[in-house]
Amino acid sequence: MYVAVKGGEAAIDNAHRLLADRRRGDRSLPSVTIDQIVEQLALAVDRVMAEASLYDRALAALAVRQSRGDLIEAIFLLRAYRTTLPRFGSTVPVDTGKMNIERRISATYKDLPGGQVLGPTFDYTHRLLDPSLLTDEVVEEASRKEPLAGETTRVSDILATEGLIEADGVLPDDHLAGDLTREPLEFPMTRDLRLQALARGDEGFLLALGYSTQRGYGRNHPFVGEIRIGQVEVEMDVPELGFSVSLGRIQVTECQMVNQFKGSSKAPPQFTRGYGLVFGQSERKAMSMSLVDRALRAEELGEDIKAPAQDEEFVISHSDNVQATGFVEHLKLPHYVDFQAELGLVRKMRADIEGAQDNENASVQDAAE
Amino acid sequence: MAMQAQALSGGFHEPVYDSQAVFRLLMDGMARPGTVQTVSIDIGQPTPLGRAAGAIALTLCDADTPVWLQPAVAKSAAAEWIVFHTGATIIAEKAEARLAFLTAGSRPCSPGLFSAGTQEYPDRSTTLVIEVESFTSGKTMTLSGPGIKTPLTATVAGLPDIFLSFWADNRGLFPRGVDVILTAGDRLLCLPRTTTIA
Amino acid sequence: MTIPAPAISAAETNERQRVARLLAHATKQELQDAWDALAEKPVVKPVRGPETGLVMVRGRIGGGGAPFNLGEATVTRATVLLGSGTAGHAHALGTDKSKVRLAAVFDALWQDEPSRAFVENEILMPVEIRVAADDRRQAEETAATRVDFFTMVRGDD
Numbered sequence: 229m230y231v232a233v234k235g236g237e238a239a240i241d242n243a244h245r246l247l248a249d250r251r252r253g254d255r256s257l258p259s260v261t262i263d264q265i266v267e268q269l270a271l272a273v274d275r276v277m278a279e280a281s282l283y284d285r286a287l288a289a290l291a292v293r294q295s296r297g298d299l300i301e302a303i304f305l306l307r308a309y310r311t312t313l314p315r316f317g318s319t320v321p322v323d324t325g326k327m328n329i330e331r332r333i334s335a336t337y338k339d340l341p342g343g344q345v346l347g348p349t350f351d352y353t354h355r356l357l358d359p360s361l362l363t364d365e366v367v368e369e370a371s372r373k374e375p376l377a378g379e380t381t382r383v384s385d386i387l388a389t390e391g392l393i394e395a396d397g398v399l400p401d402d403h404l405a406g407d408l409t410r411e412p413l414e415f416p417m418t419r420d421l422r423l424q425a426l427a428r429g430d431e432g433f434l435l436a437l438g439y440s441t442q443r444g445y446g447r448n449h450p451f452v453g454e455i456r457i458g459q460v461e462v463e464m465d466v467p468e469l470g471f472s473v474s475l476g477r478i479q480v481t482e483c484q485m486v487n488q489f490k491g492s493s494k495a496p497p498q499f500t501r502g503y504g505l506v507f508g509q510s511e512r513k514a515m516s517m518s519l520v521d522r523a524l525r526a527e528e529l530g531e532d533i534k535a536p537a538q539d540e541e542f543v544i545s546h547s548d549n550v551q552a553t554g555f556v557e558h559l560k561l562p563h564y565v566d567f568q569a570e571l572g573l574v575r576k577m578r579a580d581i582e583g584a585q586d587n588e589n590a591s592v593q594d595a596a597e
Numbered sequence: 598m599a600m601q602a603q604a605l606s607g608g609f610h611e612p613v614y615d616s617q618a619v620f621r622l623l624m625d626g627m628a629r630p631g632t633v634q635t636v637s638i639d640i641g642q643p644t645p646l647g648r649a650a651g652a653i654a655l656t657l658c659d660a661d662t663p664v665w666l667q668p669a670v671a672k673s674a675a676a677e678w679i680v681f682h683t684g685a686t687i688i689a690e691k692a693e694a695r696l697a698f699l700t701a702g703s704r705p706c707s708p709g710l711f712s713a714g715t716q717e718y719p720d721r722s723t724t725l726v727i728e729v730e731s732f733t734s735g736k737t738m739t740l741s742g743p744g745i746k747t748p749l750t751a752t753v754a755g756l757p758d759i760f761l762s763f764w765a766d767n768r769g770l771f772p773r774g775v776d777v778i779l780t781a782g783d784r785l786l787c788l789p790r791t792t793t794i795a
Numbered sequence: 796m797t798i799p800a801p802a803i804s805a806a807e808t809n810e811r812q813r814v815a816r817l818l819a820h821a822t823k824q825e826l827q828d829a830w831d832a833l834a835e836k837p838v839v840k841p842v843r844g845p846e847t848g849l850v851m852v853r854g855r856i857g858g859g860g861a862p863f864n865l866g867e868a869t870v871t872r873a874t875v876l877l878g879s880g881t882a883g884h885a886h887a888l889g890t891d892k893s894k895v896r897l898a899a900v901f902d903a904l905w906q907d908e909p910s911r912a913f914v915e916n917e918i919l920m921p922v923e924i925r926v927a928a929d930d931r932r933q934a935e936e937t938a939a940t941r942v943d944f945f946t947m948v949r950g951d952d
Contacts, residue, residue: 281866316684317660318851321862330937346940372935396857405862420863427865464850468681471808474816475870476888505854605842
């Protein structure tokens with residue numbers, strides 16, 4: 229129970245003023261610009277966009293700046309902002325097969341059409357702090373090389389030719405893609421809704437769950453069939469024109485996890501797949517998402533549900549960090565009346581127990597006498 | 598050119614303020630069933646939409662609103678106008694519509710085919726916007742129920758007789774049921790499902 | 796029921812899509828420079844917007860399966876009517892209203908025969924060249940990170 233408490237207004241105003249002061253920090257240093265955040269803290273911006281479920285680099289950077297780098301706070305700000313905007317419609321599903329590739333690797337095939345393209349990766353760095361970044365040293369331009377011609381075939385299409393891998397996930401023709409921002413969650417849910425929830429889910433939570441499947445809690449024998457990062461064209465049908473138009477491009481990360489599957493009463497032995505698709509460059513998140521997507525298909529594939537990562541209600545109900553932070557952080561709000569009531573209750577229980585013990589002691593004494 | 602110029606014209610000049618003003622009229626109208634509210638904003642709606650009906654469309658419809666239109670409305674420029682200005686989808690299935698626009702004068706359609714919501718989600722029902730002739734002459738109806746302190750009289754011209762029996766059936770479904778907004782030119786009168794008509 | 800699609804040929808649709816795409820990819824500066832270079836400024840009446848909203852970006856399960864909702868993106872749109880009676884529409888990701896308003900004006904100017912060449916030469920062609928150059932640069936930089944495997948001889952001899 230909450231009661232309205234007055235008297236904090238001046239304290240709150242001054243706290244906000246202090247927050248603004250601390251956000252700005254030492255005035256003798258230049259303040260960080262939105263463009264600098266977009267360009268130089270790009271992966272923080274990407275994480276905010278992915279988990280806020282809103283693609284807009286400038287607004288995400290503004291949120292990072294306003295939140296002093298607290299990314300969950302930034303995600304919260306962006307989620308709040310999106311509720312102020314009308315929705316004009318949905319895009320035509322993006323075609324990741326036609327991506328302008330910035331990175332593409334496969335752990336299952338060494339030689340594949342389009343090749344292994346590393347892109348701007350942290351992999352193979354030695355994780356040694358680089359003192360040259362302490363100062364503003366000139367950075368070399370990237371190397372260049374003649375690109376290969378032709379599209380980069382998706383690894384799942386290569387495996388599909390042998391018939392040993394399941395097809396892309398299909399749902400009945402009349403199924404409309406569910407939208408958890410419009411309808412309340414109901415369990416069990418279809419895979420499209422789960423993927424929407426996972427795509428906006430907390431990276432740390434999904435990483436931990438994905439890790440748990442590798443350690444044996446819902447093991448599903450994963451291989452990275454393919455990870456690709458790049459720009460895809462976004463198109464929307466415009467009724468007043470009668471055709472779809474391009475709105476521009478967005479960057480996404482896609483992970484195709486391929487899982488060896490022994491077969492069950494519901495499906496023959498084959499490779500099954502988990503899918504991850506995330507806004508921006510966010511490989512760890514896309515991989516975690518694909519592991520968890522696969523684990524959550526346990527029911528569909530006739531596997532025993534034993535581990536947390538396979539428990540749809542558990543995973544989806546706790547994957548959203550804005551909901552989670554709201555509920556955890558609300559505990560710090562005034563609970564004075566609740567606590568007074570609890571205090572009274574504990575005092576009474578304590579008195580009852582002590583009273584009972586006194587009576588017992590008295591009766592023991594009586595019997596002894 | 599893709600769409601008729603008529604469909605591209607009009608709309609709210611100040612979308613935020615204008616939609617809030619119309620929403621306020623609807624809220625007051627629903628809170629006080631039977632009172633007549635007047636829309637004073639010029640929205641340049643194409644016929645056969647009246648100003649009030651057009652303003653309701655602009656205020657309540659967006660890309661997530663499936664809208665059903667009576668054939669007479671669907672064939673007119675009003676259909677494209679609603680789609681262009683609100684992004685709503687025009688659908689053929691009455692039961693899936695959240696909002697339906699009808700004219701009482703044209704061939705009556707069975708109002709029972711619209712969605713009355715479910716027992717768990719009675720709000721998932723269709724709201725019917727029915728264009729009538731006027732609120733100044735015609736049949737009188739006595740309204741009572743929540744939001745009406747003492748039974749009041751509403752005068753409506755152009756509502757078919759079948760409406761009263763439909764409304765009695767609708768009352769019987771409570772908490773399910775459709776809500777109705779009667780419109781006549783720039784005026785509107787709300788009949789939420791809680792209202793009893795005698 | 797759906798709104799009947801306007802009766803335009805497939806070729807015309809392709810052309811309109813090409814124009815819309817290049818205008819969406821144009822920067823504010825590119826559009827502004829072309830507007831400044833326009834000798835006779837048309838009379839422009841706003842019809843809708845420019846207004847910013849959201850579009851739900853959809854993906855497909857497994858890359859090619861059933862659609863699912865990935866997340867939203869900001870989008871700004873505008874519809875204008877020129878003095879000639881031609882309507883121009885524009886949509887672009889982001890929140891830049893003045894950019895999208897200009898794009899809608901150029902969409903209409905492109906549809907008007909007398910001003911089409913100007914739009915082609917002053918906007919569409921430069922944007923196409925700039926986008927192709929950006930793509931080329933990015934593709935080359937990426938290509939430099941392609942792994943060229945060579946097999947090491949292993950074994951006893």
